[in-house]
Amino acid sequence: MKAAPFIYHRPSSVDEAVALLAEHAPHxxxxxxxxxxxxxxxxxxxxxxxxxxxxxxxxxxxTLQIDNGTLRIGALVRHAALEHARFGGVLxxxxxxxxxxxxxxxxxxxxxFCGSLAHADPASEWCLVxxxxxxxxxxxxxRGERRIPAADFFAGVMSTTLEADEFLAxxxxxxxxxDAQFGFREFNRRAGDFAMAMSLVVLRLDGGKVxxxxxxxxxxxxxxxxxxxxxxxxxxQAPTPALIERAAQAAAADIEPxxxxxxxxxxxxxxxxxxxxRAITDAVRGTTP
Amino acid sequence: xxxxxxxxxxxxxxxxxxxxxxxxxxxxxxRDDCGLTGTHIGCEHGVCGACTIIVDGExxxxxxxxxxxxxxxxIETVEGLADGDVLHPLQQAFxxxxxxxxxxxxxxxxxxxxxxxDRNPAMTExxxxxLLSSNLCRCTGYQNILRAVRAVAADMxxxxxx
Numbered sequence: 001m002k003a004a005p006f007i008y009h010r011p012s013s014v015d016e017a018v019a020l021l022a023e024h025a026p027h028x029x030x031x032x033x034x035x036x037x038x039x040x041x042x043x044x045x046x047x048x049x050x051x052x053x054x055x056x057x058x059x060x061x062x063t064l065q066i067d068n069g070t071l072r073i074g075a076l077v078r079h080a081a082l083e084h085a086r087f088g089g090v091l092x093x094x095x096x097x098x099x100x101x102x103x104x105x106x107x108x109x110x111x112x113f114c115g116s117l118a119h120a121d122p123a124s125e126w127c128l129v130x131x132x133x134x135x136x137x138x139x140x141x142x143r144g145e146r147r148i149p150a151a152d153f154f155a156g157v158m159s160t161t162l163e164a165d166e167f168l169a170x171x172x173x174x175x176x177x178x179d180a181q182f183g184f185r186e187f188n189r190r191a192g193d194f195a196m197a198m199s200l201v202v203l204r205l206d207g208g209k210v211x212x213x214x215x216x217x218x219x220x221x222x223x224x225x226x227x228x229x230x231x232x233x234x235x236x237q238a239p240t241p242a243l244i245e246r247a248a249q250a251a252a253a254d255i256e257p258x259x260x261x262x263x264x265x266x267x268x269x270x271x272x273x274x275x276x277x278r279a280i281t282d283a284v285r286g287t288t289p
Numbered sequence: 290x291x292x293x294x295x296x297x298x299x300x301x302x303x304x305x306x307x308x309x310x311x312x313x314x315x316x317x318x319x320r321d322d323c324g325l326t327g328t329h330i331g332c333e334h335g336v337c338g339a340c341t342i343i344v345d346g347e348x349x350x351x352x353x354x355x356x357x358x359x360x361x362x363x364i365e366t367v368e369g370l371a372d373g374d375v376l377h378p379l380q381q382a383f384x385x386x387x388x389x390x391x392x393x394x395x396x397x398x399x400x401x402x403x404x405x406x407d408r409n410p411a412m413t414e415x416x417x418x419x420l421l422s423s424n425l426c427r428c429t430g431y432q433n434i435l436r437a438v439r440a441v442a443a444d445m446x447x448x449x450x451x
Contacts, residue, residue: 035354105405106350106401106423107335191422
């Protein structure tokens with residue numbers, strides 16, 4: 001199908017963009033960034049915004065750099081930029097490994113990191129990254145700037161705590177320790193398809209014991225989050241295969257699984273346990289497939 | 290209806306003045322208004338890849354961009370691949386390796402693969418599989434498409450070495 005009619009706006013500065021958003025948000029105005037999620041749902045007429053505020057011409061929002069121990073990712077940073085960016089450290093390697101799981105090259109060359117977070121699809125890899133690594137969102141509006149921790153940002157399936165007149169100008173992710181190790185595993189039925197369950201695990205090994213552990217789960221529940229029940233079992237322990245399996249099973253028991261026609265709750269729990277166990281194992285070994 | 294906008298598109302080094310609604314996709318505009326029907330439209334929501342073209346040096350799904358967003362940048366479509374009557378090597382390879390049957394997906398595969406080969410003909414097999422998994426073909430079973438792209442990649446590498 002074709003998208004319903006809308007009025008098109010193309011601001012060239014952040015000030016202009018937030019002014020347009022303040023004016024049109026009450027009348028069903030929306031931000032258009034990469035368009036790789038918004039345009040399909042407009043084609044299906046699931047979304048019919050009356051105004052589109054296209055930020056692709058806005059200057060100064062394609063920052064991708066580390067400042068004071070934090071990686072800043074601006075609103076126009078495309079998925080593909082994470083393939084070639086060289087800001088260094090474990091976080092660079094992690095983001096590049098995760099990026100490879102996002103859709104396909106022509107989608108990655110348009111879609112944006114911040115747009116994925118604002119869209120908040122439960123199957124979004126970047127939403128899982130933000131939730132697991134404790135990212136901070138920088139929302140801008142004519143009322144000023146607001147910082148939102150990832151834990152307070154995701155509100156449900158395709159729902160965030162961004163106000164209608166705010167746009168997600170930047171995401172900030174704390175850099176990881178030089179000896180941090182990570183694992184990322186995703187299950188889907190076709191290359192590039194939506195994740196049915198995925199897990200991102202980051203940890204350090206301190207004398208053979210697990211330290212600074214983060215176990216994130218995405219695609220399985222309405223929102224991505226860290227699974228405290230699994231982390232508690234593993235933290236400070238030697239990561240034996242038996243203990244990893246216990247942690248994975250604890251996570252599977254802890255979740256409220258999304259269900260759809262192809263994936264019932266039992267299957268989603270099994271996928272959750274498998275992805276978490278494999279991601280922990282990869283993180284412990286320091287290998288990423 | 291919303292008011293139509295007069296925009297200029299630069300497709301295969303030719304300018305096209307078109308009058309379009311903002312909601313018109315780049316794919317529809319290239320076909321209907323520029324008259325370049327080589328770009329095919331399959332799913333219209335970014336899944337099938339038939340409409341893949343090159344915009345500003347990057348491969349994109351032209352069904353997921355509005356034409357109004359593509360002003361002032363270079364657009365390359367399948368019509369720009371051949372040099373007069375001489376087919377692009379990838380087009381020739383698709384013929385030789387029987388990489389098309391109905392041909393509906395072919396323009397998308399050609400644009401996707403020709404761009405990737407220009408950027409890196411030394412793709413690994415895994416990278417090539419990942420690249421081509423982007424687009425759908427319901428006739429060939431993909432093996433012949435892979436053969437065609439591998440053949441061109443090998444030729445390009447041989448020429449580089451020579």
